[in-house]
Amino acid sequence: MEIVLALGIGVLTASGVWLVLRPRTFQVVLGLSLMSYAVNLFIYTMGRLRVDAPAIVGRDAAPDPAAYADPLPQALVLTAIVISFAMTALLLVVLLVSRGLTGNDHVDGDEP
Amino acid sequence: MTGVDGLLLSILVLPFAGSILAAFLPTAARNAAALLSGAVALAGLILVALLYPAVADGTAVRGEIAWMPSLGLSLVIRLDGLSWLFSTLVLGIGALVVLYARYYMSPEDPVPRFFSFLLAFTGSMLGLVLSGNLVQLAFFWELTSLFSFLLIGYWHHNRAARDSARMALLTTAGGGLCLFAGVLLLGNIVGSYDLDRVLAAGDLIRSSGLYGPALALILIGAFTKSAQFPFHFWLPKAMAAPTPVSAYLHSATMVKAGIFVLIRLWPVLSQTDEWYVLVSSAGLLTLLVGAWAAIFQQDLKGLLAYSTISHLGLITLLLGLGSPLAAVAAIFHVVNHATFKASLFMAAGIIDHETGTRDLRRLSGLYRFMPITATLAMIAAAAMAGVPLLNGFLSKEMFLSESLQRHSGTVIDQALPVLATLASAFAVLYSVRFIHQTFFGPPPTELARTPGEAPRWMRVPIEILVLACLLVGIIPAMTIGPVLSSAVRSVLGDATPSYSLAIWHGFTWPMLMSLAALVLGTIAYLRFGKMLNRTEGAPLLRRFHTRRIFDGALAFTASAARVLERRLGTRRLQPQLRLLLFVAIAAGLLPVMRHGYSLGGMEGTVVDPGFAVIWAVGGACALGAAWRAKYHRLTALVLMGGAGLVSCISFVWLSAPDLALTQLLVETVTTVLLLLGLRWLPQRSAALAPAKGAAFPFRRAVDAAIAVAAGLGLGLLAYAALTRAPPADAVSRFYMERAYPDAGGTNVVNVILVDFRSFDTLGEITVLAIVALTVFALLRRFRPAPESLGLPAQQRLQNAYDDAQSGREVGDTLVDYLMIPRVLMEWLFPFIVALALYLWVRGHDMPGGGFIAGVTMATALILQYMAAGTRSVEARLRVQPVRWIGIGLLLAVLTGAAALIVGRPFLTTYFSYLDLPLFGRVPAASALLFDLGVFVLVVGATALMLIAIAHQSIRKPLSRAGES
Amino acid sequence: MAAWIDHLAVAPILLPLAASALMLLFDERRRGAKLAVAMLTTIALVGISIVLVGRAGSAAAIVYAIGGWPAPFGITLIVDRLSAMMLALASVLGLASLIYASARWDRGGPRFHALFLLQLMGLNGAFLTGDLFNLFVFFEVLLAASYGLLLHGSGRARVSAALHYVTINVATSLLFLVGASLIYGTTGTLNIADLAIRMPSVPESDRMLLQSGLAILGVAFLIKAAMWPVGFWLPTTYSAASPPVAALFAILSKVGVYAVLRVLLLGRGGEAADPASIAGQWLQAGGMATILFGTIGVLASRTLSRLAGFSLIISSGILLATIAGGGPLAGALFYLVSSTLAVGALYLLIEPIARNEAEPNVAAAADPVFEDEVVHDPDDEGDEVGVVIPATLAILGGGFLMCALLLAGLPPLSGFVAKFAIIDGLLDAQPPIGWARWTLIALIIVSGMATIIAASRAGIDLLWASERAPRTLRLAEAAPVGLLLALCLGLTVFAGPAYVYMEAAARALPGAAGPPPGVAR
């Protein structure tokens, strides 16, 4: 599983980076979104992989931490997802307004 | 603070206080400003005079105020013979200049400002000469540059004034920075910036490895300030200043600041070969160049300016020679030059004032119109030429006598007597020319008005100065003697040589050289005087158009800087992102290269084929999105949705249901959002793409390399981490152990979000709120691209069809299209609301929580908008997202702040089990309330963003609104 | 758990947040009331930060455990000398900008005051937090607010600049996440003080990951600090922003430097031997390249606002190079305060000095998006509100001169003292002083000279050679400049006590001596 996930992160990152380096605003937005998928997974991997070990503790006995998926990276990913959603929205609107004001969708507002 | 401290401090404080006071006087208050300034100068003079007994014997008095004690920096006001002499000059000539300026300045000028600057300059000069600390000295040094800049540029409506002010500023302030660096080195060598300690550490300084750099830097400072060749160019240009300023700055103060520093540091810096070579050669060159150039000036003030340069060179040369006697002569000449040069500038000012010109060629025979001024000017000029019985003669005799001594055995020594005589002859020549051209000969023609004597009180300053020239020249021992002695003693201390200030030493070599100079100079004038009127600029120096060189250098600096800025920087986004990623990859790579890439020993989990298949799809989606995003935005968007779904499934697989749920919902909302945006992005087509440059394939290759490197890098880091055991005592153990007993939740992830680390969540929802507000504000003034203004092509066609068809109305296609889905989507609304509430309530124990609930709720709203259209929904639902955001934020904050009431830290949760009738034992956690705030805010923010974009479709653009 | 003054630690975050949340409940018709709330909040923030500075200067640091969860498990706020000082700096700059904005700029778009307060909240949070991920969150808060404020007033220049700014910062945030999560993955903690303790005991085999994480995190900080070659966004962005916003932004680039101080220096503490020093060498070289680039940029600037932007770059460079080279931290802090105030004042002055023609009205849509907003533009307003003050040119000239002196490091204001403190400290090392330090000293001096050259050119062109009369200056525009410059003057006069405070602040930084406050173990 580890190798698959690492490969997945790599491919998402590479695609995202490629798009981020493109000259069209919409490409950049998509690129950043792809990169944020990759980074979210990356954060998750910092808690190491757990299959079938969700972070829901029992009510009765003190839980054995080793039996659960590390909850902290998950909480961090949740925060990161929300923030990257917000930023995607903002960037989208900025690019729409920029498109309106500059008349083209080049990231620099003018064709080189 | 002792009495002496108080006196010392008030000498320094008075001018600055006066300056501030003058600045606030009304523009027309010429007399008040002059009176104030005069009073300040006189008061200062009296204070200084009162302190003379304390320094007469060559010792120093100090007043000290702690400033930055931990850096060894104190405000030390140190008065000794030398600084007494300089202070007296600064204040005395300052007082005379004030009086003169009162009459010189036109009532139209904002005179209070002039006096304010003048006083501030006086204060800075005093601060400089009274500094008992090297840093403080540099501090006031720069202040003199600054205020001289303001004074020179006083008539800033005049271009010449502006330019020369800037030139003076750049030269002297730049030199000042060097001086600053130099004194810091000096302080570093000595271990203290205190002047007394520095002066006591001469041997240490001269033997230090830093001596050379320190000396060079200090000399650059001193030479720029004192207009030594090749830094002399700013001084003649500074003649654009009002004449009182010239009289003040170029006789007693500004230019003498450099000389002052050379004298001040003479005991510790001189006596080395470096000093001798650098200082004396600069002085000698300046002496000759200045005098030579002065001969050819046609402007009265220009002649005086070059003469000043020459005399400054003379003083510098004397200091450079390194012998104590030469130093005495230098100090003496400082005083003498100040008096005669100040009076000459004032006289020149009167001539300018009365005739309207300063051109020597146009002036003639003014003696008959202004005999008193003429007489005064003649005496002062004679002093400048070194005529016996005047003060200039005495110090020049000392100079000539020194020039005959052996100092180093270099070529300078050999040539010095001849060159000194030659320079003296030049001085005679330009002095004679100055007097003769101006006051003698036929009456002037073509003058704008008939000249006359200046007002009585305008002449007084000149009279006083000329009197001083005479008195010092005739009875030096009774006038300047004691003062000079204490000044010299304060510098040379035990090394003070014996010297005599008698006017007659018999027929000595210096006497003969003086006479030779007088004769040579006069003959030269008689022979070449007429010819001089026809020259433009000094031969040999003519090619040095200093202004042009200076301006050219500045222009070159600016344009070179612009080229460099473009080369080293960029304003385009793609190169910036390339660099950013490159730097990040390099930064991440370097530690790996140092420590080596290694995998950990943890046994991995078995690869699940399903997972691999899913990721094959996900990777393909990501690559596909990257491939298609340029011209097929919708396709790319759908593919990105696929990649998102894959990462969502991965979270499920990897035991993170909360993440999966969140990612899924966000995914959906993001898709809607981007589609809303696509409406406003006109179609791109490959056919319309601009031609690509030759660098295009290269750039793509670079981008591909960066992308692959980034992907490899992050993937390898992830894999390296995944194969290692997690840190043994990670903090997450605490969360799992405490989540239920202390925070009452079994979903540890959610407990972290709303309790352990609820502060993060508060920040996160704040981000969401801010972004929503920003989106809203931005779209308020949205102006779509022209191509997007109209309806999308599909709608136009469908409308046209509806219109053409009988029995149909425009919009029917849409109504038919949505009729059935709309019913279903409306009836789903309450169920989705119920689901949202359920997700919120159970979040603490199971996957869910405020955010997830909020996005679900927002999706329900968006579905209504899609089904029924904006107007229709808003006719029925009162949507006030901004208020929702406010309420949600407030709810979260207040829940957190409630803990403060009972003295617990912010966001401390309250949690217990309540036994309620009917309900039984239920958990009551304030975290639930906090999560409600999150819920409400997320609904508001998400809706606000989506709806604000959606609203653009139904808004009338201004152009159309105006037409209708 | 704690005395009331301890609870004051959270006030700089809580107060603006609550105030702005409250404002959202009322629509734009209540602009006057909103201004009053914003003003009162900001004044309160100044007061609170002054109290905190006093408290931090006299007693041990406050370690405020949010939610009552002990460090390193919960998030802690740390009020030590450094953070209290930064709070005070931010709130004073905020107050000045807000007063300035009240003259007319706050009417350039909706919800200005709420965004403004949230910007302060983000800054304060970033300064206070003792947790790495919480630092990320507050970075995002302050960035989000900065996007909003940058776009305030809209218009092509702002939108184009914002497009770059947002893109770069979103990418930067991803780097932050990667770095922070790598650090968590190798140390198992996010608490910064705890990190200092755990880093040395990270096993050799995990060093590679930890250092990589630190390096990537460092790049994120350096982008925010506008280090060359990742700081090109700064001049363009800041010169596009409206003046009060740009003034407030003057402290934004310092947040990156602050984070370097707080977090990146931990690496030095943890890895006493070579690696950190190699990173330090890179950082120092980068800092010096930044000074050089800033110097070039200052010389190349055609507008005052770009000049101000490149001045910020220079100051970032000086700070980074000084910090990385083991130079005097106290001097760097003194310089940080002084240069921030100066650039802030300069941004406020630019608009009245180099008044551009009114921007074309970009309001393109006639209908409001929602009913709760009032559609009107600042340009429509009756322009002459507020007290107009005389002697505009003299005041502008004086103000500009002082800003230029501050930036060039010339007397009499604090810029001189600051550069003196830095150079003095650089010279204070054990001899022989390395070439890097000499270069840095030279660069500091050369950059000062470049500033004089550029500022004198711009100032003379705009103030002395300009034919047109300057726009009437309002009290609300002049007063904040006066406030900031007066602070610089105060910093010169009271340089002694200020420096003592900063020395103590610097001693408490990681790598200086012992573990930093904030962990109860």
Added chain:
Amino acid sequence: MTTLQLAWAITAAQVMLGLAAACAAYRLLFGPRAQDRILGLDTFYATAMLMLVTFGIQTGRTLYFEAALTIALVGFAGTVALAKFLMRGEVIE
């Protein structure tokens, strides 16, 4: 004994669902037209939802139910938006 067989059955079901997802992904990736891709994505979602339910069965946990239910109830919003965009060039009118 039955547990093992059940386990195999569940795994087999998951593999089948995985293959179904792959079929959907084929349309998602290769279209050929936008509507095919959207159809692929929609099917992908549905398959993912079913897979979630199988996870629940496999682990005996109810944790995955909410995610599945949420897909069932709001997962179609994306498809609706995409379809409407195709039809009208605009998602919300």
Added chain:
Amino acid sequence: MKRLLPHPLLALGILLMWLLLTASLSPGQLVLGAIVAVLGSHAMAALQPEDAGIRSVRPIPRLAAIVFADIVRSNVAVARIVLLRDRPERVSGFVRLPLDMRSRYGLTVLACIITATPGTIWVEFDRRANVLVVHVLDLVDPDAWIRETKHRYERPLMEIFG
């Protein structure tokens, strides 16, 4: 009553959903569910939906049984088409289905039935002409198909919704 609980059936449905979700019949959940149900029905009321106007519930069970059977049958049929070698003579195509029913709710249910049944999909509807276009995967006899559909689905639906 209408003011307090605008859509009682809907509210009941939501309560049921709540109880299913919480998998509990405890009094606490009943109360909570009731609150949510009331909230939900008010949310619906805010949308001001058209009145469903159900006239008779009697045909519902029968219709449900027919639909279920049809769905199962169609599943098999479509599965065969997919799995087995496709008959070359199989034709798929669009069918225009003129309707008599006017009720929106009736049409909605019809749409769900047609679309949920594999092999047929509701494609286009003209409100004014009251004509429906359906795409049929295996179209043997269009007229027979139209007759059958009208008989099996439309008639019972018209009985229910009028």
Added chain:
Amino acid sequence: MTQAPDLPAWAAILTALFILLGAGITLIGALGLLRLRTFYERVHAPTLGTTLGTLFIVLSSITCFSALQSRFVAHELLILLFVTVTTPVSLMLLARSALSRDRIEGKDSVPPVV
């Protein structure tokens, strides 16, 4: 990961049967996406999964959890209910959009407007 809950035999058999049936039907439907020739044919395919496929998997889940918790657990029925309602919405909208696009492009395989 081959694991399964510990169920009584009857429940295990039913669960296994249902889950295999559901997944199989879904797979067949998805295969239709590959095999059918035109979009209008392919659009029929997913309904296999969203009707019987979902039904069987939901039944499997109900059996499993009812056996596990020793009481009738039926919340999965909600999934079935909502899928039955939402899938037609998306398919109808999608099919109509495709029709509109084909008409605009003048494809002759689609019926002309009514």
